[in-house]
Each structure stands twice: as structure tokens, then as C-alpha cells.
Amino acid sequence: MSAIWHPFTQHGLGEPTPKIERGDGARLYAADGQSWIDGISSWWVTTHGHNNPRIMAAMRAQTERLDQVIFAGWTHEPAEDLAAELIRITPAPLSRVFFSDSGSTSVEVALKMALGYWHHLGEDRAQILVMEHSYHGDTIGAMSVGERGVFNRPYDPLLFDVGTIPFPHAGMEQMTLDALEAACAQKPAAFIVEPLILGAGGMLIYPAWVLFEMRAICAAHGVLFIADEVMTGWGRTGTRFACDQAGVIPDIMCLSKGLTGGAIPLAVTLCIEPIFAAHHSTDRSRTFYHSSSYTANPIACAAAVENLAIWRDEPVMERIQALSDAQAAHLAMTSHHVMVENPRHLGTIAAFDLAAPDTGYLSNLAPRLIAYFRENGVLLRPLGNSIYVMPPYSISADDLAHIWSTIAAAIHALEQDKLH
Numbered sequence: 201m202s203a204i205w206h207p208f209t210q211h212g213l214g215e216p217t218p219k220i221e222r223g224d225g226a227r228l229y230a231a232d233g234q235s236w237i238d239g240i241s242s243w244w245v246t247t248h249g250h251n252n253p254r255i256m257a258a259m260r261a262q263t264e265r266l267d268q269v270i271f272a273g274w275t276h277e278p279a280e281d282l283a284a285e286l287i288r289i290t291p292a293p294l295s296r297v298f299f300s301d302s303g304s305t306s307v308e309v310a311l312k313m314a315l316g317y318w319h320h321l322g323e324d325r326a327q328i329l330v331m332e333h334s335y336h337g338d339t340i341g342a343m344s345v346g347e348r349g350v351f352n353r354p355y356d357p358l359l360f361d362v363g364t365i366p367f368p369h370a371g372m373e374q375m376t377l378d379a380l381e382a383a384c385a386q387k388p389a390a391f392i393v394e395p396l397i398l399g400a401g402g403m404l405i406y407p408a409w410v411l412f413e414m415r416a417i418c419a420a421h422g423v424l425f426i427a428d429e430v431m432t433g434w435g436r437t438g439t440r441f442a443c444d445q446a447g448v449i450p451d452i453m454c455l456s457k458g459l460t461g462g463a464i465p466l467a468v469t470l471c472i473e474p475i476f477a478a479h480h481s482t483d484r485s486r487t488f489y490h491s492s493s494y495t496a497n498p499i500a501c502a503a504a505v506e507n508l509a510i511w512r513d514e515p516v517m518e519r520i521q522a523l524s525d526a527q528a529a530h531l532a533m534t535s536h537h538v539m540v541e542n543p544r545h546l547g548t549i550a551a552f553d554l555a556a557p558d559t560g561y562l563s564n565l566a567p568r569l570i571a572y573f574r575e576n577g578v579l580l581r582p583l584g585n586s587i588y589v590m591p592p593y594s595i596s597a598d599d600l601a602h603i604w605s606t607i608a609a610a611i612h613a614l615e616q617d618k619l620h
Contacts, residue, residue, distance in 0.1 A: 215567065218574070223250025224507065226595035228579065236579045237599045243581075245462030248510060255463045258506035261559050262499045271299065271495040273383060278501035286468060289440070291449045296476040297494035298469045298488075303430035304337025306454040306467035307392070311341045312490055313452055314390035314424045317599050320478040320486055323439065327388035328360075329380070329423070332367040333401035334394055336428050345392050347401060350561055363388060367398070368406045384421035390452070391418050392426040393475035395442035399431040403551035403588045405544050407445040408592040415448045424475075430467070434458030435520045435593065438547030440511070444529050451475065461507040462592075466500035467616050483533045519593045523548045527589065530604040539611055551588035554611070559585045567618050569610055578606045 204216065221231045226240075229235045238246065247257070262278060264438060298313070301304050311328060318325040322406050322554035324521035328345055335351070336342040343352045344359040352359065361604040363383045380391065380449065398404040418425040427450035434457065439445050443453070452475070456467035479488045485591055494500075527550040535543040535552065543552040555564050563584040573580040580587065580603070589603055613619040 202299055211508070213567065215571070216574075217547065219223070225251075226250040226592045226599050227445055236574065236577055237591070237595070237603055238597040238601045239573075239578055239580045239591050241462065241590055241592050242579075243457075244436070246460040246592045247394045247434055248461045248516075249592045250462075252463065252510070252594075254510055255461045255503050255506045259463065259499050262496075264504035265456055266498045268494065268497055268499075270416070271484040272491060275503075276496070278498045278505055279496040281423060282501045282505050282508070284504065286470065289508070290453065290470060291510075293472045294449065294453060294470045295473045296471050299468045299501075300469065300490075301465050301492055301494055301497075301500075302337070302467050303428075303454065303456040304342045305492065306430060306469045307336045307342045307428060307457050308339055308427075309469040309490055310392065310426045310428075310452045310454050310471075311345065312392070313469065313471055314426065314438070316488060317424065317475045317478045318389050320481075323424055324386050325389040327363055327386070328392040329363045329365055329383050329388050331365050331393050332559055333396070333398050333404055334392075335398065335400035336392065337430075338395075351400075352436060356508075357619050361435070362538075365391075367401075367404060368410045373406070373410050376410065376414075377417065378418075379419050380414055384423045387421070388423055390424035390426050392428055394428050395432055395448070396437050396445065397549065402553075402583050402586045403544065403549060411443070411446040411448055415446070415450070424451045426450060426454070428454045430454050430456045434518065436547055436549060436590065438520060438524055440517075445559045459507065460500055460503040461510070463503045463507075464497075464500045466504055468495070513565050516593065520548055522593070523595065526600055530589075530600065534604060534608060534611075537608075539615060545563075549588060549590050550594065551586060554585045554587065554614070556614075565614075569614075572610045572613065572619055576606045576609070578603050580607075 210616050218230055220228045222229050227235045228238055228239050286297055298309055298580050300309050315326060330345045333347050336347045345362055365379050366376050415425050427443050429441050433455050443450060451472050453470045460466050479486050486490060524547050527548060531545050531550040533544050534540055539555045541553040541555050556566050561584045566582045566586050569582050587607060
């Protein structure tokens, strides 16, 4: 029996846990040769495919020079190169890069930056505004600004209060904007949002013009605008960053997942100069007190530098567009089924809901679907009765077709009451 306690896994159900030996492109392989098509980019991280040769080579080369060094008061070339390139590809006035090691910690950093900014300015602005159904991670601050429910109910005593803005459902966008306007008039510290699509909240999509208007409202009231691009960044929504589609420049931007192409953990939080300046002082008490032991790990930074080089050198956007078009075509064919509801598509992400009496994240339908997909060579992880496909950009047409044909077969089995 393994001693491992797996994340988001109820071990009491006794579900199998395949042991993966290697990865290649969009496929994962067990020791016996069995393989699975990675239809969710291994939790949304893998962009150019597993074991991308360029990123692997960059990591190997870095291991021969420097593995780790304290980043408090010290620096190294991979971090300097990465920070410079991130500032180059992100819009001004983003001018500072703070390193961390995961999406959750990048959000924690963003929240602390925002609160520290107002504190050092001597203004009593501490409330954080969030969007309904959002998810920003599993650390305490990140849970606090996410949807309250099954994910975090046992930890309610640890979570701080936030102001919640309704999700901008189609036809109800103005209600969201009016609610944000009213909340911003009370002078909160910041508004954090997943731009264009809410991931763990059910792949809920809203239009770019709403994101633009939300940013404008925050700017009019001097409320810091935090864009959590941990999942939406690096091409998932069809542009390098989701904010690009709305012409929005946040005050703070969180990046992780695809930052290294998904090869190794790393995160950054970018911010505008006034936030850095509010902490910049000869007074040591104004120091930004946040770090982790492995901040800006050189090997991870080398992977990220090479990932950005791939974006410069290779036709990444063309691959993304081709995948987006293919996803749209497969979704359109699947959408004709009577059990398919609310089909939605954004960039490389396609999703829909299955009509079922048992809905929500704890739907008993999800584990049955996961088992069916696993048994048929596909790694998919539905969010309750919501099925989504988000593969690496390197996926072949045949593998993508197999994912969607397996989904169709699962729907048929469910319809025939044969999905056990």
C-alpha cells in the first residue's frame, strides 16, 4: 500500500491510481506500455507537450551550473533573463516581477502586495472584491478570495471576509457591472478576477467587453485590479494572455502553470511601479515580507526562459489557432446530442454540461466518467457534470479526435444507462 495522500482524491473510494513512467507530447505512458491522451494538460500546465526537448535541454544544462541559491539579497542569470523577458512581453506599466512557486502563492503575493500598498500609503483600504464562482488556489488567502463551498468549508474559521460580485451571465452583465461600481465606491483595496473564463468554477466564460468595463470601473475608483492569469495565460484563451483580448492592463498579474511550459513549478506576480515604490524605503519595516525557500529556483527559471524562447522562435500562435479551430469543430458535432447543454469554447478550451439530475462538483457522474475515460485511454477530469477538453498545443489531430469520440461514446453509454 502506498503511503501517498493524493490531492483532490477520496482514497476511501478505492479508485485505481495508474503509475506514469514517462510522457511524450500529448501522451502519458505506464511501465507496461499502456498510454493515455492527456486531455487536460495535466491540470492545465503542459503547453508545448510533455518532455519538450528544448525545455528539457535547458533544464539539464542549468543543472550543470547552479541548482539553487537564496534569492533574498542574491540573484542569478536565469532569473534576471526571465524577468527582463516577462517585462518585455507584458504591457507597460507592469514593471516589477516577484517570484514564487505556484499559482496559489502568486495569488497570495498579489493580495499582500495590494494590502501592503494601501498600508504604506496610510489609507485604510483592506477589503478584497472577488467574482462569484471563482477559484484562485488552496492556500488560506487564495481560498478566502475563491468561491465558498465543498473545497473549503472545513476551513471557514481561517478565511477572511470578502465582497462578492455576481458572475456576468449572458444577459445579466449590467448587474455585475452595477454591483462592482457600488462595491468600488466603498473604497476596497483590490478586485481579483480570472479574466474571460473561470476554471475550477466550471469553465464559465464571459465576454471581453465585460472584462474591459470591470477594469475601467476599478480604475475610476482607484481600486487595484488583479488579473489571475495562472490558468488563462500562455495561450489557453487564444491569446498569450486573456487580458489581451480586452485591451486590459492589470495593476497586478499572476502567472504560473504554462510559465515553464508545464515542466517544473514556478510562478511570478507582476505589478506596476507605484506598488513597488510604496514598499521602497530606507525603513526596513516597509520591506515586502514574503518568500519561500525555493524562490526563483535557477533550474525552473531556465525552463521558463526556454519556454519564452519557444514562443519567440516557433509558430506557437498558429498551433493555438489550429487547435482552437479543431476544438470548435468537435464541440459543434458533440453539441447536437440531446444530453449536451451550454456548449462553450474559448481559445484551446472547449466545455459543455451534461444534462443530469445529479449536478455540481460532488456529482456522482464525475467519477463514473473519469473511470470510463481512463479505461479508454483518455485523461479527462470533469468538473461535476461539466466536461472540458484542454490539451497541450502539440496534440495530434488523431489524438484529439480520439478524445472527442471517447466523450461521445461515454454520453451514449450514459444515455443507455451503461456507464457504471
